[in-house]
Amino acid sequence: MFSPSLPRSVAGAAIAMAVTVASPLTACAQSSLPGGGSGTGSLGSLAPEQPLSPGPEVTVQEVSGGLTIPWDVARDPDGLIITGERGSGTVYAIRQGGERTRVAADFGELSNRAESGLMGLALARDFASSREVYTCHSDAAAGDNRVTAWRAADDWSVLESPRVLVEGILLSAQGLHSGCRLLAHPDGTLYVGTGDAFTGPAPQDLAGLSGKILHVTRTGAPAGDTIGDSPVLTYGHRNVQGLALRPDGGQVVSAEHGPSLDDEVNLVIPGGNYGWDPDTRGRYDQNVPMTDTEAFPAAVQASWSSGAPTLAPGGIAFLDDPAWGEWDGALAVAMLKTSQIVLMKLSADGRSVTQTASILKDAHGRLRSITAEPGGSLLVTTSNGGGTDKILRISPVAE
Numbered sequence: 233m234f235s236p237s238l239p240r241s242v243a244g245a246a247i248a249m250a251v252t253v254a255s256p257l258t259a260c261a262q263s264s265l266p267g268g269g270s271g272t273g274s275l276g277s278l279a280p281e282q283p284l285s286p287g288p289e290v291t292v293q294e295v296s297g298g299l300t301i302p303w304d305v306a307r308d309p310d311g312l313i314i315t316g317e318r319g320s321g322t323v324y325a326i327r328q329g330g331e332r333t334r335v336a337a338d339f340g341e342l343s344n345r346a347e348s349g350l351m352g353l354a355l356a357r358d359f360a361s362s363r364e365v366y367t368c369h370s371d372a373a374a375g376d377n378r379v380t381a382w383r384a385a386d387d388w389s390v391l392e393s394p395r396v397l398v399e400g401i402l403l404s405a406q407g408l409h410s411g412c413r414l415l416a417h418p419d420g421t422l423y424v425g426t427g428d429a430f431t432g433p434a435p436q437d438l439a440g441l442s443g444k445i446l447h448v449t450r451t452g453a454p455a456g457d458t459i460g461d462s463p464v465l466t467y468g469h470r471n472v473q474g475l476a477l478r479p480d481g482g483q484v485v486s487a488e489h490g491p492s493l494d495d496e497v498n499l500v501i502p503g504g505n506y507g508w509d510p511d512t513r514g515r516y517d518q519n520v521p522m523t524d525t526e527a528f529p530a531a532v533q534a535s536w537s538s539g540a541p542t543l544a545p546g547g548i549a550f551l552d553d554p555a556w557g558e559w560d561g562a563l564a565v566a567m568l569k570t571s572q573i574v575l576m577k578l579s580a581d582g583r584s585v586t587q588t589a590s591i592l593k594d595a596h597g598r599l600r601s602i603t604a605e606p607g608g609s610l611l612v613t614t615s616n617g618g619g620t621d622k623i624l625r626i627s628p629v630a631e
């Protein structure tokens with residue numbers, strides 16, 4: 233387990249220091265094409281007055297309904313679908329055919345104010361043999377956000393044998409900007425996207441875990457490419473809501489919310505500073521650039537920036553099936569405020585976006601999470617609240 237207050241690991245420090253010397257990179261590529269943008273939002277705005285081109289034709293199947301803010305969704309190797317409600321902390325297993333059963337999980341006292349509660353949920357890539365499940369939730373007793381590994385019972389009746397992997401991710405009193413997206417990598421490590429918890433110094437504070445992307449092993453120890461002896465992989469983030477692994481290339485990509493402008497999609501580069509610093513003389517000041525290249529000349533430029541206004545990205549996933557036609561391999565970004573999935577073609581180096589399009593625009597309200605399934609379909613959760621939310625399966629209509 234990693235806790236910010238734990239003694240430092242000498243072995244971990246030696247490995248990570250060697251990497252840190254070589255790793256901070258400066259992005260220079262910026263898309264000037266539609267959908268691209270600068271760190272200041274002056275280019276490529278995707279304002280509603282300029283609606284995106286419609287994307288490929290899709291079919292929509294309702295997998296499950298009657299939910300309230302299902303924050304994340306995963307699929308096990310047998311095709312069973314797992315989700316968790318943010319506010320109640322209830323975990324569900326949904327079988328083929330739609331039968332939904334409750335999965336018992338003891339989160340203790342869940343904090344569920346505003347943007348906190350049960351959030352990220354992921355299955356280990358070796359789930360078929362390990363039965364390992366990861367969650368990120370807000371713990372009221374400890375007053376933090378934390379990542380836990382569990383073992384799922386063979387019949388999905390219970391998550392048992394919890395192990396806390398990471399604790400001490402800041403939880404604001406109002407529950408704002410909690411992150412907390414998980415990506416289970418095929419190499420067995422876990423990426424964790426966190427929020428700044430509305431705390432000014434957090435994103436640039438390398439001693440803390442908030443406003444960061446963390447990278448840990450399945451024991452919670454820092455993975456080999458992090459900064460110093462901490463689990464911090466990248467810093468200077470506002471509120472990371474999406475993480476995805478690009479097929480074939482191995483690039484990890486993230487998405488985060490801007491304040492009133494400049495949502496970002498970023499290529500994750502170990503050691504990178506992503507340029508968010510809302511600390512103004514001890515006050516949380518959101519009137520600063522999402523990527524402040526004046527204060528941080530080496531800051532990593534966004535691969536895509538919304539400009540103004542924001543679209544509010546949630547989860548992200550890559551399309552990975554020839555049935556998507558020219559959009560096969562594109563990044564799909566679930567949008568909350570603007571109620572759509574935005575497809576983005578990334579350049580080969582992941583540093584820019586060359587084309588965008590929209591699917592499901594205004595069809596199902598706010599969209600929270602997006603997870604790719606074998607066979608090319610996407611599992612998407614809505615985020616409208618009040619027991620009206622659904623899990624949808626979005627499939628391409630083959631050309």
Ligand SMILES: [Ca+2]
Pocket residue numbers: 468496506507508522523524532534
């Ligand atoms: Ca940034």
